[in-house]
Amino acid sequence: MFWEQLINGLTLGSTYALIALGYTMVYGIIQLINFAHGEIYMWGAFAGLFLVTVLGVNIFVALIGAMIFCTLLGMLMEKIAYRPLRGKSSRLSALISAIGVSIFLSTLMVLLRGPNTTRYPEVLRVKTFSLGAVEISSLQIIILLVAFLLMAALTFMVQKTKLGKAMRACSQDLDASYLMGINVNRIISFTFAIGSALAAAGGVMVGIYYNAVWPYMGTMAGLKAFSAAVLGGIGSIPGAMLGGIILGVLEILGVAYLSSSYKDAIAFAILILVLLVRPQGIMGQKKMKKV
Amino acid sequence: MPILKLEKITQEFGGLRALDSVDLEVREREIFGVIGPNGAGKTTLFNIITGIYVPTEGDLLFKGKKLNGLPAHKIASLGIARTFQNIRLFGRLSVEDNVKIGSMALMPAGFWSSLLGLPSERKAGRKAEEKSRFLLKMLGLYEKRKEYASSLAYGEQRKLEIARALALEPSLLLLDEPAAGMNPAEKDELMDLIRRIRDDMGITILLVEHDMHLVMNICERIAAFDYGRKIAEGSPDRVKNDERVIMSYLGDLGE
Numbered sequence: 001m002f003w004e005q006l007i008n009g010l011t012l013g014s015t016y017a018l019i020a021l022g023y024t025m026v027y028g029i030i031q032l033i034n035f036a037h038g039e040i041y042m043w044g045a046f047a048g049l050f051l052v053t054v055l056g057v058n059i060f061v062a063l064i065g066a067m068i069f070c071t072l073l074g075m076l077m078e079k080i081a082y083r084p085l086r087g088k089s090s091r092l093s094a095l096i097s098a099i100g101v102s103i104f105l106s107t108l109m110v111l112l113r114g115p116n117t118t119r120y121p122e123v124l125r126v127k128t129f130s131l132g133a134v135e136i137s138s139l140q141i142i143i144l145l146v147a148f149l150l151m152a153a154l155t156f157m158v159q160k161t162k163l164g165k166a167m168r169a170c171s172q173d174l175d176a177s178y179l180m181g182i183n184v185n186r187i188i189s190f191t192f193a194i195g196s197a198l199a200a201a202g203g204v205m206v207g208i209y210y211n212a213v214w215p216y217m218g219t220m221a222g223l224k225a226f227s228a229a230v231l232g233g234i235g236s237i238p239g240a241m242l243g244g245i246i247l248g249v250l251e252i253l254g255v256a257y258l259s260s261s262y263k264d265a266i267a268f269a270i271l272i273l274v275l276l277v278r279p280q281g282i283m284g285q286k287k288m289k290k291v
Numbered sequence: 292m293p294i295l296k297l298e299k300i301t302q303e304f305g306g307l308r309a310l311d312s313v314d315l316e317v318r319e320r321e322i323f324g325v326i327g328p329n330g331a332g333k334t335t336l337f338n339i340i341t342g343i344y345v346p347t348e349g350d351l352l353f354k355g356k357k358l359n360g361l362p363a364h365k366i367a368s369l370g371i372a373r374t375f376q377n378i379r380l381f382g383r384l385s386v387e388d389n390v391k392i393g394s395m396a397l398m399p400a401g402f403w404s405s406l407l408g409l410p411s412e413r414k415a416g417r418k419a420e421e422k423s424r425f426l427l428k429m430l431g432l433y434e435k436r437k438e439y440a441s442s443l444a445y446g447e448q449r450k451l452e453i454a455r456a457l458a459l460e461p462s463l464l465l466l467d468e469p470a471a472g473m474n475p476a477e478k479d480e481l482m483d484l485i486r487r488i489r490d491d492m493g494i495t496i497l498l499v500e501h502d503m504h505l506v507m508n509i510c511e512r513i514a515a516f517d518y519g520r521k522i523a524e525g526s527p528d529r530v531k532n533d534e535r536v537i538m539s540y541l542g543d544l545g546e
Binding site (some may be wrong): 162165166168169172173175176177178179180181182183184 | 341342343362364367368372373375379380381382383384388391392393395412416455459
């Protein structure tokens with residue numbers, strides 16, 4: 001029982017981690033909490049659904065297609081809603097703009113599809129394997145594997161490639177990056193692109209896993225992934241991965257051993273606790289304010 | 292033709308005039324110093340030249356080309372590099388990566404070529420590698436190339452800032468108080484280094500500095516600022532003995 005719940009938790013947690021990465025990367029560079037990120041995730045789930053049902057493609061093709069779609073959506077959002085405000089107005093304006101984008105994106109989906117839940121079609125024949133006493137479904141294996149591969153690719157990109165180094169430079173000192181000739185706008189756009197692609201992957205996989213997508217699915221998932229990013233230490237990429245997984249596991253174990261009515265409360269109880277006890281999160285660094 | 296020319300540059304912040312109709316010419320391959328008390332507008336001047344501020348009025352010409360309004364990264368890749376008064380390295384990147392960041396602006400910044408490691412990309416990477424090795428050796432930081440920049444001693448961090456700026460292959464190097472916090476031996480070494488950068492690499496140097504010994508020793512020409520205005524310009528001897536300069540530094544002794 002415990003081990004199965006743990007696997008359920010890891011599966012859920014890895015999708016939280018994929019979404020949390022977008023929050024943490026954007027925050028790391030421009031200190032913006034992109035409230036519209038949950039809606040990107042939702043649009044990713046619907047884009048996958050569209051590709052599977054209307055175009056009838058294979059689920060893996062749909063996954064990649066949804067990621068490409070959200071890459072473009074994320075870059076467009078940054079260009080229209082955030083870039084014009086950058087440097088000219090306070091950070092608060094960008095935050096309000098993000099809330100606006102969030103409302104726009106979810107309402108647009110309601111207009112297109114109605115507010116109700118749509119079922120994902122059966123895209124995979126789900127088999128269940130038994131490892132000793134533990135049962136794990138092929139779907140869970142796929143989700144864990146895809147999430148792991150995406151996170152490994154992200155880590156490699158950030159640590160080893162030129163673009164990743166430029167991203168890290170920008171997150172440490174934006175002005176100095178400008179003056180070292182880095183096209184900062186391009187790096188920010190790229191950050192939104194990567195974060196949105198990861199959220200889309202999460203959206204498609206959650207859609208399949210829970211067999212349901214709806215226009216407001218991004219709200220709660222977004223808030224929880226944001227909590228996960230804070231838990232891990234906002235701005236820290238390994239922190240977001242760890243935070244997402246811990247949050248997913250705790251949520252599932254809470255449902256299993258406490259009560260399912262506390263499902264959504266657990267994430268936020270953790271958020272409050274982290275903010276009280278260790279505001280910089282697990283992997284975050286304490287910032288010393290210069291006086 | 293001067294390498295850098297400022298024509299009637301004025302910079303206002305709200306009602307405050309940080310720079311008031313400043314004319315300035317820096318000639319190719321000279322070491323030019325800017326001095327003045329705190330708040331005289333020296334750092335503002337640097338921020339205008341590097342594109343952080345867009346001047347309220349006036350023109351900024353680099354090699355005859357107008358720079359007004361160009362974004363900072365463009366100006367940097369045109370060949371103006373700088374260091375900072377309060378060190379601004381990328382502390383959590385390695386010493387080596389700090390220098391390589393500087394050379395990135397000069398590479399084709401293709402997204403796919405970077406991700407896929409195409410031949411053009413690998414060639415550019417090797418060049419950046421060579422350049423960083425050369426610069427780190429020149430500045431005596433090669434042994435520490437794998438360490439985090441933040442773990443370097445203060446004087447080494449100042450040198451690394453210079454290495455990072457040189458990686459941009461600038462024709463004009465701006466040094467913002469390069470000797471701040473250095474002891475006399477380090478200052479001598481720094482003067483030597485600045486001369487070498489000019490003599491061996493042919494880079495024009497524009498520096499802001501409070502240390503008069505250093506400024507008077509290495510600068511060929513100096514401009515003195517006070518309250519956003521240029522109050523004197525010329526050879527070190529001339530500026531040193533200028534009445535207005537002495538007054539702005541020591542106060543009006545006549546009263």
